Amino acid sequence: VPGLDRAAYMKDRWGGLQGLLNRREQRFVARALAAIGPVPRILDLPSGRGRFTARLRAAATAELVCADLDPQRLQALADAEGPAGTPLVLRPVDLLDRLPFADDEFDLVFNFRFLHHVSDEGVRAHVASELARVSRRHLIVSYYGGSPIHGMQRHLWLAASGRRSNVGLISGRRTRDLFAALGCRVVEDRSMLPVLHAHRVMHLEKASG
Numbered sequence: 001v002p003g004l005d006r007a008a009y010m011k012d013r014w015g016g017l018q019g020l021l022n023r024r025e026q027r028f029v030a031r032a033l034a035a036i037g038p039v040p041r042i043l044d045l046p047s048g049r050g051r052f053t054a055r056l057r058a059a060a061t062a063e064l065v066c067a068d069l070d071p072q073r074l075q076a077l078a079d080a081e082g083p084a085g086t087p088l089v090l091r092p093v094d095l096l097d098r099l100p101f102a103d104d105e106f107d108l109v110f111n112f113r114f115l116h117h118v119s120d121e122g123v124r125a126h127v128a129s130e131l132a133r134v135s136r137r138h139l140i141v142s143y144y145g146g147s148p149i150h151g152m153q154r155h156l157w158l159a160a161s162g163r164r165s166n167v168g169l170i171s172g173r174r175t176r177d178l179f180a181a182l183g184c185r186v187v188e189d190r191s192m193l194p195v196l197h198a199h200r201v202m203h204l205e206k207a208s209g
Ligand SMILES: C[S@@+](CC[C@H](N)C(=O)[O-])C[C@H]1O[C@@H](n2cnc3c(N)ncnc32)[C@H](O)[C@@H]1O
Pocket: 045, 046, 047, 048, 049, 050, 051, 052, 067, 068, 069, 070, 073, 093, 094, 095, 096, 111, 112, 113, 114
């Protein structure tokens, strides 16, 4: 099925503006991983078809767990990855449930392009608390940052184009506060495409003890 092939998906889905965003996201992640240094265990949830698998696999010295609700995406990821390298573990996991991992099980928890799909604050708080619970130290989380101006622009654009959107915008301050309440401080918080796009990425560090 062409839609399930990772290379074909990257070509179809990640052209144009999305291609530019992808390059910027990859650059942010490469720099954050270099700053963190090699770590034993990484969780990528949701991994999708594995846009970041090669990078994360190179950074994990013991194990990379790729988890997603959709087993077909996990299969596409497995088909695109070779057997060489850090062992890869694939897990079907629902982020809306309690995660099937122990407290502090991973050195880095990677959650990319998921939070903006969650517009309910209670659900967002649950997801954030589960991600923080299973991380021993680092989290890399992406979100769509909202500001009153951006919200207004978006509202006008949606009204003019007749489109509907369920995207959950959340300001940088609220995202920071959400994770601060879970004992995580912001190491870096960066826009992926200032002015033009709301996508932002945060590197957070959990206080030990
Ligand atoms: C936009 S994709 C992002 C994939 C990857 N992180 C990336 O940045 O390329 C969103 C992913 O979330 C997964 N997903 C949706 N709902 C989920 C849930 N409740 N639990 C876990 N994964 C979910 C989808 O299957 C999809 O692979």
